[in-house]
Amino acid sequence: MHLHVADHPLVAHKLSVLRDESTPSATFRQLVDELVTLLAYEATRHVRTQPKEIRTPVTTTTGVQLSSPSPIVIPILRAGLGMLDGMTRLLPTAEVGFLGLQRDETTYEAVTYAERLPDDLDGRQVFLLDPMLATGGTLVAAIDYVLQRGARDVTAVCLLAAPEGLKVVEEAVGSRADVQVVVASVDERLDENKYIVPGLGDAGDRLYGIV
Numbered sequence: 001m002h003l004h005v006a007d008h009p010l011v012a013h014k015l016s017v018l019r020d021e022s023t024p025s026a027t028f029r030q031l032v033d034e035l036v037t038l039l040a041y042e043a044t045r046h047v048r049t050q051p052k053e054i055r056t057p058v059t060t061t062t063g064v065q066l067s068s069p070s071p072i073v074i075p076i077l078r079a080g081l082g083m084l085d086g087m088t089r090l091l092p093t094a095e096v097g098f099l100g101l102q103r104d105e106t107t108y109e110a111v112t113y114a115e116r117l118p119d120d121l122d123g124r125q126v127f128l129l130d131p132m133l134a135t136g137g138t139l140v141a142a143i144d145y146v147l148q149r150g151a152r153d154v155t156a157v158c159l160l161a162a163p164e165g166l167k168v169v170e171e172a173v174g175s176r177a178d179v180q181v182v183v184a185s186v187d188e189r190l191d192e193n194k195y196i197v198p199g200l201g202d203a204g205d206r207l208y209g210i211v
C-alpha cells in the first residue's frame with residue numbers, strides 16, 4: 001500500500017474549518033467538495049492515459065487522453081457521497097458505482113447494505129471515496145470487494161485517517177503496490193468509541209444532519 005498525505009496550506013485551512021464543531025452543514029458540504037478537488041489532483045496522478053494524435057492550429061502532435069475503459073469512482077455511502085461531485089468534476093468521464101457500508105457502532109464491524117457497481121470491474125482502475133478511515137474496517141471491506149471483482153488498481157481518497165486504521169489497511173493489502181490511500185491528514189488516534197481524534201465527529205451526520 002502506498003500512502004500519500006496532502007501537504008498544502010489550503011488543505012490545512014479548509015480542514016481546520018471542517019473540524020470546527022460550529023461549522024454548519026451547508027458550509028461543511030461545500031468544504032468537503034473543495035477538499036476533494038484538491039485531493040483528486042494527487043489521487044489521479046497515476047490515472048491511466050494513452051497517447052492521442054491531435055491537430056493544433058499550427059501542427060500535429062501527440063497528446064494524451066484518458067484510457068478506455070474509463071476509471072470507476074465509488075463513493076461509500078452515506079458520507080462518501082459528499083465527495084462524489086468534487087471527484088467527477090476532475091474525472092467527468094468516469095463511471096460511477098455505489099457501495100453502502102455502515103459501521104456497527106457496538107462491534108465496529110462494517111456491514112454492507114447496498115451495492116450497485118458496473119458489471120465489469122475486470123482490470124479496472126477504481127477510486128473509492130470515504131471521508132473517514134477510522135478502524136479501517138469499512139475501507140478494507142470495500143477494497144476486498146472491488147479486488148475480488150477483478151479491479152487491478154485501487155485508490156482510496158479520504159479526508160482523515162487514524163494511524164490504527166492505516167495499519168489495518170496496510171496489513172490487509174500486504175505488499176500490493178496497486179493500492180493507494182490519499183488523505184488530507186493522519187490524525188492522532190482513535191478514542192474509546194473508535195472516533196478519530198481530533199477528527200471532525202460523525203462525517204455522515206455533519207454532511208446530512210440538520211446543524
Ligand SMILES: O=P(O)(O)OC[C@H]1O[C@H](OP(=O)(O)OP(=O)(O)O)[C@H](O)[C@@H]1O
Pocket residue numbers: 076077078079080101102103104108110130131132133134135136137138139165194202203204205
Ligand atoms: O474505519 P471505520 O471504523 O470502518 O469507520 C469509518 C466509516 O464510518 C463512517 O461511516 P458510517 O458507518 O458512520 O456510515 P455513514 O456514512 O452512513 O454515516 C465513515 O464514513 C466510514 O465509512
Ligand SMILES: O=c1cc[nH]c(=O)[nH]1
Pocket residue numbers: 132134194195196197199200201202203204
Ligand atoms: O471519527 C469518525 C469515525 C468513524 N466515522 C465517522 O464519521 N467519524
Ligand SMILES: [Mg+2]
Pocket residue numbers: 079202203204205
Ligand atoms: Mg456516520
